[in-house]
Amino acid sequence: MVLVGAGHAHVAVLRSFAMLPVAGVRLTLIIREVDTPYSGMLPGFVAGHYGFDDIHIDTGPLTRRAGGRLYQDEAIGLDIARRLVLCCDRPPVPYDLLSLDIGSRPNTSAIVGADSYAIPVKPIDGFLTRFEALRARVLTGASRHVLLVGGGAGGVELLLSVERRLRRDAGDRDLRFTLVSGGNDILPSFPAAFRTRFRAVFAARGIEIRSGAHVLAVDEGGVTLTDQKRIEADEVLWTTEAAPSRWLAETGLALDSGGFLRVDAGLHAIGHPEILAAGDMVSFDPGTIPRSGVYAVRAGPVLAANIRARLSGRQPRRYRPQRDALYLVSTGDTHAIGTRNGITFEGDWVWRLKDRIDRRFMARFNHLPPMPGDTDDMRCGGCGAKVGALVLSQALATLPRVARADVLVGFDAPDDAAVLDTGGPDLSVQTVDYFRSPIDDPYRFGMIAANHSLGDLYAMGAEPRTALAIVTLPHGPEDKLASDLAAMMQGANEILADAGCALVGGHTGEGAELALGFALTGRVGRRSFYRKSGMCPGDALILTKPIGTGTLLAADMRGQARARWVQAAIRHMTHSNRAAAEALVGFTVHAVTDVTGFGLLGHLLEMIKASGVGACIELDRIPILDGARETIARGIVSSMQSQNERSIGAVANLAQVRLLPLFPLLLDPQTAGGLLIALPLDEAGQYVVALHHAGYAHAAIIGAVTEGNSLTITPGT
Ligand SMILES: Cc1cc2nc3c(=O)[nH]c(=O)nc-3n(C[C@H](O)[C@H](O)[C@H](O)COP(=O)(O)OP(=O)(O)OC[C@H]3O[C@@H](n4cnc5c(N)ncnc54)[C@H](O)[C@@H]3O)c2cc1C
Known part of the structure; x- marks a missing residue:
């Protein structure tokens, strides 16, 4: 079962699956932005009454509770014939049952210049970014006249909120606001008394209304109307009637004359009962329904019921849209005007009522009640599933070594990879890594696993050559296994191919959980390979990527990480170390390792021990992934954290730093972490600049190598 979009109807479907899962059904949500906005509170956010998280539903915990996978x-x-959803940035996603709730956007198609010069209110994430830029222009005096096109409830409420916010922020700067509406009046589908009240608000605030005005074109300086009149404006906002996504027209599905997807009374696409849809994007065959959030919300439970009906072979329910709805529209301050069944009312109490209804609606999705069986006792995947250093050293201590002259780096002085002299001009480098998937996305997991394995070769300064894959697939229907395997290997192969590394074979078996690893070979010049040893007092320590994947992935498993944190962590894990390693050429590299399962502290201690020196690091300088501070403060750690804690005895000033809030992050196991590099201090700044240019925006000097043999940690400034 695949859901596309997390509009107002789909969040109800996700909640329904979270409260009452359907055994044997695998649910996948494909969503463009993981924080899904609630448009009813958008004007309040613009006006400054709400924060970002107040007006967004976090689809991460919701999808996880529904037992689903989230693909951003x-x-x-x-591809209807092959039952595939085609995506921008990943292989096609197969479905047996599909549900669409992707909303609409303002119609700009017939207006010259609107796409370039107007700011559409949807998609809302894009609007929010562009509104911030607009606000900055107003505050600097670059823009003074804001014009909004669209006289519906969304446009009226938005302009009043924009006006309140900008006048408040810009003080007594002389600002002008205009609303342009094609109809004879604003709010054409609302009762006359409601319109009168809003016109009075506009008049009291000096906001001009230009009704009966049809915009023909938009340009840098304003808009031109169909009667060739000009309205000069510095900013043009666009909230006209809804238009559907353009790609629907190419699907072959039945659409109405406006391009909206036709659905029957049970919300099934006409002629395709395996596709359901709701919200602004549909054209309801049995009758007209307004394109408003109220109706999308009301469709949610019917959509959920009919998805269940389809899965269990039961009869679907009819969606019976209500005849009238309660509309509460704010005036930009903490005041609102409402209407229902032709009656209108107004007051601060109406805003408080709206606020209460909206917050209660959001809490239904952002704060799900605990369920029986919820547990914090989970074993991590990724590098959090690695066996601790102590167990390894105990188990392998007495293992007899086979001495071979061609093994230059092996068991006796272990490093990130083994180095062999095979007699050619270069040396051969070998490494292996393998772990359970820490995320529910086979394609991205493939990328992460390949990146993680390649990290060992890059830490040695080696050029990757070949890869053998080892795969474990959980039991499941053959077609699902095949599509997961294909997606995972495509992800892995993209990373390997980018590294110039040929996938030459592998082995696949069945097991309890999805897991992937690679045995890699690479080559390196006889004198140019890096080791963990070799750090010199006076070197700077540079970390190329932020840390925190262990705690974030552990929090995600418990449904306690924001989806945007997890997606950002995934972007870092899929970011190759290749460019960081290539940028080292020309620098005096003393030592390198890649930061993985033993955490920053464990890997740094390995370098200290191997180099026979000491080091000092500053906590405040260490780059940290968004959200990791919050999850670690809540005590959420990877299942490997306790094993990593056994290494902290080596910290010289442990008593002073142990209780610092960020200290546990030093022990956090990293999946596909960055490189930790020791370079002479006078070269370090230049290398960090090179890293920033190469896309490692968080790369930083985190400390220095010292005399002695201990590690000191300072809190920093
Ligand atoms: C300023 C403003 C204020 C409004 N206020 C109200 C109000 O108070 N009350 C009311 O009833 N209505 C209001 N509306 C109307 C309301 O916004 C829409 O009717 C409602 O959002 C439609 O819901 P939906 O479920 O169809 O889709 P949406 O809420 O628009 O959600 C669509 C979802 O699909 C995702 N998506 C879109 N395309 C893709 C894709 N190709 N792939 C993956 N994901 C995709 C988006 O990220 C989003 O999560 C307002 C509109 C505006 C502009």
Whole structure:
């Protein structure tokens, strides 16, 4: 079962699956932005009454509670015959049952220049970014006249909120606001008394209304109307009637004349009962329904019921849209005007009522009640599933070594990879890594696993050559296994191919959980390979990527990480270390390792021991992934953390730093972590600049190598 979009109807479907899961059904949500906005509170956010998290539903915990997988991506088409969702940035996603709730956007198609010069209110994430830029222009005096096109409830409420916010922020700067509406009046589908009240608010605030005005074109200086009149403006906002996504037209599905997807009374696409849809994007065959959030919300439970009906072979329910709805529209301050069944009312109490209803709605999705069986006792995947250093050293201590002259780096002085002299001009480098998937996305997991394995070769300064894959697939229907395997190997192969590394074979078996690893070979010049040893007093220590994947992935498993934190962590894990290693050429590299399962502290201690020196690091300088501070403060750690804690005895000033809030992050196991590099201090700044240019925006000097043999940690400034 695949859901595309997390509009107002789909969040109800996710909640329904979270409260009452359906055994044997695998649910996948494909969503462009993981924080899904609630448009009813958008004007309140613009006006400054709400924060970002107040008006967004976090789809991460919700999807996880529904037992689903979350793919952050944009659907760009459907292959109906092969039952595939085509995505912007990943292989096609197969479905047996599909549900669409991707909303709409303001119609700008017939207006010259609107796409370039107007700011559409949807998609809302894009609007929020552009509104911030607009606000900055107003505050600097670059813009003074804001014009909004669209006289519906969304446009009226938005302009009043924009006006309140900008006048408040810009003080007594002389600002002008205009609303342009094609209809004879604003709010054409609302009762006359409601319109009158809003016109009075506009008049009291000096906001001009230009009704009966049809915009023909938009340009840098304002808009031109169909009667060739000009309205000069510095900013043009666009909230006209809804238009559907353009790609629907290429799917072959039945659409109405406006391009909206036709659905029957049970919300099934006409002629395709395996595709359901709701919200602004549909054209309801049995009758007209307004394109408003109220109706999308009301469709949610019917959609959920009919998805269940389809899965269990039961009869679907009819969606019976209500005849009238309660509308509460704010005036930009803490005041609102409402209407229901032709009656209108107004007051600060109406805003408080709206606020209460909206917050209660959001809490239904952002704060799910605990369920029986919820547990914090989970074993991590990724590098959090690695066996601790102590267990390894105990188990392998007495293992007899086979001495071979061609093994230059092996068991006796272990490093990130083994180095062999095979007699050619270069040396051969070998490494292996393998772990359970820490995420529910086979394609991205493939990328992460390949990146993680390649990290060992890059830490040695080696050029990757070949890869053998080892795969474990959980039991499941053959077609699902095949599609997961294909997606995972495609992800892995993209990373390997980028590294110039040929996938030459592998082995696949069945097991309890999805796991992937690679045995890699690479080559390196006889004098140019890096080791963990070799650090010199006076070197700077540089970390190329932020840390925190262990705690974030552990929090995600418990449904306690924001989806945007997890997606950002995934972006870091899929970011190759290749460019960081290539940028080292020309620098005096003394030592390198890649930071993985033993955490920053464990890997640094290995370098200290191997180099026979000491080191000092500053906590405040260490780059940290968004959200990791919060999850570690809540005590959420990877299952490997306790094993990593056994190494902390080597910290010289442990008593002073142990209780610092960020200290546990030093022990956090990293999956596909960055490189830790020791370079002479006078070269370090230049290398960090090179890293920033190469896309490692968080790379930083985190400390220095010292005399002695201990590690000191300072809190920093
Ligand atoms: C300023 C403003 C205020 C409004 N206020 C109200 C109000 O108070 N009350 C009311 O009833 N209505 C209001 N509306 C109307 C309301 O916004 C829409 O009717 C409602 O959002 C439609 O819901 P939906 O479920 O169809 O889709 P949406 O809420 O628009 O959600 C669509 C979802 O699909 C995702 N998506 C889109 N395309 C893709 C893709 N290709 N691939 C993957 N994901 C995708 C988006 O990220 C989003 O999560 C307002 C509109 C505006 C502009």
